[in-house]
Amino acid sequence: MRSFYGTTLPNALMLGTAQYPSPAILAEAFKRSQAAVATVSLRRESSHDRAGQDFWGLIRDLGVRVLPNTAGCHTVKEAVTTAHMAREIFGTKWIKLEVIGDEDTLQPDVFGLVEAARILTEDGFQVFPYTTEDLVVAGKLLTVGCEVLMPWGAPIGSGLGLNNLFGLRAIRAHFPEVPLVIDAGIGLPSHAARAMELGFDAVLLNTAVAKAGDPAGMAEAFALALRAGQLAADADPMEPRDMASPSTPLIGQAFLS
């Protein structure tokens, strides 16, 4: 498993902390799934006087590595300010960088993303950029110092899974050494397993678990699917082919009878 800025994670699940029915159910989802990373948004709760600290305390109590994010930031300046606040509050250099380009589709503003990634990397942050599968943007993010990329599977919250298999295969093949995390759009455990089978290193999701009828049960389902996908990828899957290929030779059998 590739490491993330020198950290090897115990498993491939990065789980968001928003939208759960209650903090108790959130904690149960983390317990059942043993998720390696908790992502947390600072934007809405931040205000100016650390008004979100009760909730952040609950996140810290989960006892998992925290990946703060800049969800909801629309400009480079907002994202950079939020990242600084996150570093102070959670004492981590990790930051999941989101610069939203469109309020309705929540697509990333890749131009602002590269700029914010450059500023934050120079400032000592270890940036996890939420991007598309665009290879040129990915290359520019690496150039400005990102050592991890987080291409989307589908638009945030859509639950559509892996929308562009060709593009995701291409980014995997194009950057074989770079840790890649599928971020956003995951709806089902099978989507997550598929991402691992394609050779991705982790999957980040939130809504699919938080909005499930039984979030803790769904979190465990994702953990198992990711494990299955990881084992499959490590086991070197067979190549698909267009024709049937009998697993038992036909010669010598009474196949004409």
Place this chain on the structure above:
Amino acid sequence: MTAVTVIGAGVAGLTVARCLADRGAEVLVIDRGDGLGPHACSWWAGGMLAPFCEGESAEEPVIRLGQEAADWWAAKTHAVHRKGTLVVSAARDQADLARFARRTSDFTVVSGPAIAALEPDLAGRFARGLFFAGEAHLAPRAALADLRAGLQRDGVEFTQAEADPAAHAAKGLTVDCRGYAARDVLPDLRPVKGEMLVLSCPDLALSRPIRLLHPRIPLYIVPRGDGVFMLGATMVESAARRHVTARALLELLSAAYALNPAFGEAEVLEIGVDSRPAFPDNLPRIRRTGNLIRVNGLYRHGFLLSPAVARMVAELIFDATTPEVMDAVTTER
């Protein structure tokens, strides 16, 4: 006669005082405010008595205990309207309506014409909805005022003071109903910020609470009569309670506008913000240490759950019955 001091005169304190007085206790209510007012977060409540709708994301006790609320409030106040709840979503968010239906019960699916029959001012705007006929709503401030007036009529005394529950418990039975102000002794209590608006829109007539589902900005509108509507409410994990954010206003108002563009011409009467007190599972708790009983964590279910919780407090005191929402172990700072 059992003498009980109730500290806090929000929805929790007043319902507890009512249930205790009904059982014959001699009740003294102490509140930091002078009469009803915006210092209590129940002042800003929506007043939906909607146990089935809340079941979409709340735990089972909320659905079951919440069903006591409408009868209780109707018996004690004149503020209750039994008109049900209508749940709708924009055409592109039909998946949210399907999901809401899957997670709730006691509704009928209503089509466009049925929606128009229930709420003529929503005619032609929504093709599908869910109608929860058994639900009700109330005007929170009127309900609190009725409750307080009834208590005063029955000889319950009200005093304005900043009271220390522990000091009162040293003298006699005391129920701490201070809401989030009790955070100093309830470390697992957290604030959940809510922002709401009161609008005057005489062009529009709605007779029941409308919930507009949206993946990011769910909204409810509760009619207060005379063309006045309450719009709510955000849910933010934040202790900030002094100001409403511009984003909250934008989101609430644009959702209202989506429900009916007539809201574009509404006058904004009030902008409210406060913290709901909540425990980690968002369920209420009764805790007892000797003479001191603490009631808290009503979260967004103040009017919905306070009748059941207050009943349990009375049963604890008079019948020595252990309430189902009572913590076995008390964690006090």
